[in-house]
Amino acid sequence: MLYRSLVFLAIGISSAAAAVVPRAVPAVTLDTAIVSGTSSGQVSKFLGIPFAKPPTGDLRFRLPQPVPAYTSSFSATSFGPSCPQQAISLPILSGLVAEAVNYIVNSIYGVIFSDSEDCLTLNVVKPASATPTSKYPVVVWIFGGGFEVGGTSLYDGGVIVDRSIGLGSPVIYVSMNYRVTGFGFLASKEVKSAGVGNLGLQDQREALRWIQKYIGAFGGDPTKVTIWGESAGAISVSLQMVANNGNAEGLFRASFMQSGSPIPVGEITNGQQYYDAIVSQTGCSGSADTLQCLRTVPYATLKAAINRSPGIFTYQSLRLAWLPRADGVFLADNPQKLVQQGKVANVPFITGDCDDEGTLFSLSTLNITTESQLKTYIKSTFLPGVSDTEINTLADLYPGDVTEGSPYGTGILNVLSPQFKRIASFQGDGVFQAPRRFFLDQRSGKQNTWAFLSKRLKVLPILGSVHASDILNIYGGGELTDYLIRFAVNLDPNSKTGLQWPKYTTSTRKLLTFYDDLLFPQRITDDTYRKDAMAFLTNVTLAHPI
Numbered sequence: 001m002l003y004r005s006l007v008f009l010a011i012g013i014s015s016a017a018a019a020v021v022p023r024a025v026p027a028v029t030l031d032t033a034i035v036s037g038t039s040s041g042q043v044s045k046f047l048g049i050p051f052a053k054p055p056t057g058d059l060r061f062r063l064p065q066p067v068p069a070y071t072s073s074f075s076a077t078s079f080g081p082s083c084p085q086q087a088i089s090l091p092i093l094s095g096l097v098a099e100a101v102n103y104i105v106n107s108i109y110g111v112i113f114s115d116s117e118d119c120l121t122l123n124v125v126k127p128a129s130a131t132p133t134s135k136y137p138v139v140v141w142i143f144g145g146g147f148e149v150g151g152t153s154l155y156d157g158g159v160i161v162d163r164s165i166g167l168g169s170p171v172i173y174v175s176m177n178y179r180v181t182g183f184g185f186l187a188s189k190e191v192k193s194a195g196v197g198n199l200g201l202q203d204q205r206e207a208l209r210w211i212q213k214y215i216g217a218f219g220g221d222p223t224k225v226t227i228w229g230e231s232a233g234a235i236s237v238s239l240q241m242v243a244n245n246g247n248a249e250g251l252f253r254a255s256f257m258q259s260g261s262p263i264p265v266g267e268i269t270n271g272q273q274y275y276d277a278i279v280s281q282t283g284c285s286g287s288a289d290t291l292q293c294l295r296t297v298p299y300a301t302l303k304a305a306i307n308r309s310p311g312i313f314t315y316q317s318l319r320l321a322w323l324p325r326a327d328g329v330f331l332a333d334n335p336q337k338l339v340q341q342g343k344v345a346n347v348p349f350i351t352g353d354c355d356d357e358g359t360l361f362s363l364s365t366l367n368i369t370t371e372s373q374l375k376t377y378i379k380s381t382f383l384p385g386v387s388d389t390e391i392n393t394l395a396d397l398y399p400g401d402v403t404e405g406s407p408y409g410t411g412i413l414n415v416l417s418p419q420f421k422r423i424a425s426f427q428g429d430g431v432f433q434a435p436r437r438f439f440l441d442q443r444s445g446k447q448n449t450w451a452f453l454s455k456r457l458k459v460l461p462i463l464g465s466v467h468a469s470d471i472l473n474i475y476g477g478g479e480l481t482d483y484l485i486r487f488a489v490n491l492d493p494n495s496k497t498g499l500q501w502p503k504y505t506t507s508t509r510k511l512l513t514f515y516d517d518l519l520f521p522q523r524i525t526d527d528t529y530r531k532d533a534m535a536f537l538t539n540v541t542l543a544h545p546i
Contacts, residue, residue, distance in 0.1 A: 046076040048121045066209070082153065134219035136170045137220075163477055184200030239262065261435040282302055320546075357433060404425070452480075
């Protein structure tokens with residue numbers, strides 16, 4: 001019951017804590033159209049506004065097309081449908097472990113709302129008093145969930161805006177839908193040839209262009225946009241920083257990332273096997289132009305084929321079928337190599353992780369019980385092409401001692417299988433912690449950076465300070481909410497008093513760390529844990545990208 005009660009904080013129900021005071025129907029003018037929203041208390045919301053043409057019919061698997069000028073007035077009082085989601089298949093669990101997993105997956109980011117291909121809409125939440133002359137900073141939320149699950153309707157931006165008003169630093173909140181799974185991250189030689197890779201990222205960028213054009217009508221300042229996300233959303237934020245070789249097009253001036261950094265992904269043709277499977281399952285194999293054939297396949301047929309591809313909770317785990325890949329255009333190279341080359345938008349950023357990022361994703365590997373099986377898994381599934389020497393080194397750097405595994409600091413507890421805590425440590429570092437540290441090492445000193453670590457919810461059985469648990473600290477009105485708002489307003493997360501969050505540098509490596517401790521919930525700590533292991537793992541994944 002504890003887990004279920006906490007979720008109401010996570011998804012922003014707290015906005016209802018204030019007395020609901022009916023207000024006059026809010027309205028803004030976009031081009032020649034009057035758009036009406038809703039108001040409650042000191043916040044107004046405009047929901048489900050289309051920002052691009054529906055990616056349906058012949059526009060399926062094509063770059064997003066800008067929405068025409070708004071000429072007809074409409075109501076924006078309810079969220080638009082989510083973009084097509086991949087069905088979730090959870091590991092078979094029972095008891096307290098199952099309750100913990102269901103809390104994270106179904107409560108925090110696994111709730112699925114109605115979906116549709118006609119899904120490219122965004123939402124704007126503003127102080128009710130904001131006018132076109134207010135020029136408030138803008139925070140833009142990009143939802144996460146492994147490019148597989150999620151949607152904007154799960155998150156209540158009213159929590160953020162209400163808190164910003166309370167701090168005396170009002171902001172405008174925007175969230176957008178974007179194409180996910182196979183609809184947004186189809187990958188193959190055919191996709192590369194057609195120049196339609198990374199459509200989900202392209203959707204996000206089209207939404208950012210919309211913000212530049214229209215946010216002023218809501219009281220926002222288009223020159224003060226901060227992009228922000230969690231998990232796949234944070235990875236998306238980082239990839240927007242390296243997209244087009246670091247050319248941000250003036251679309252944002254700062255970035256805030258929770259559990260996501262530039263990831264070690266390779267060429268877009270690495271996804272060929274998944275593309276070919278969908279082509280086969282939809283009856284397009286005999287077509288001279290298989291990509292065009294996929295545009296004509298009935299929606300239900302295509303979605304069913306995508307659902308059969310490996311998901312984030314299957315044995316492949318974090319080696320996802322549908323994720324951003326280097327397409328040679330929007331992402332000119334492996335994102336980490338772009339970072340090495342300095343092709344990064346020069347904006348201040350905040351980035352951080354939860355302590356036990358890998359636990360949730362290691363539940364699908366419980367049949368791995370020996371070191372030999374672990375090495376086979378790494379070589380055949382997680383990092384194909386890695387050498388035996390590299391695997392042996394990784395095994396030494398991530399030892400089988402359960403007291404050193406994740407959830408960290410839990411000793412002999414949480415051992416679901418002999419290799420579980422070891423795999424959780426390895427996977428959490430490989431996809432989250434090591435890429436974050438690599439990003440910081442490459443960019444600190446070149447642009448202002450801050451880093452954090454969340455060690456809260458350590459008492460959660462098996463999962464510990466699990467991936468996505470820091471959402472509680474921001475949509476639940478925690479300290480991260482204040483840091484985000486101050487950062488969006490001042491490009492500095494610190495207030496004038498209290499604990500000061502130092503910038504991250506390679507000489508000091510200081511983190512702001514969040515604990516469950518009631519007396520000292522925030523402390524400044526060193527980012528030096530598992531340093532050699534992460535450095536080696538980074539080199540391996542650079543050589544053998546996903």
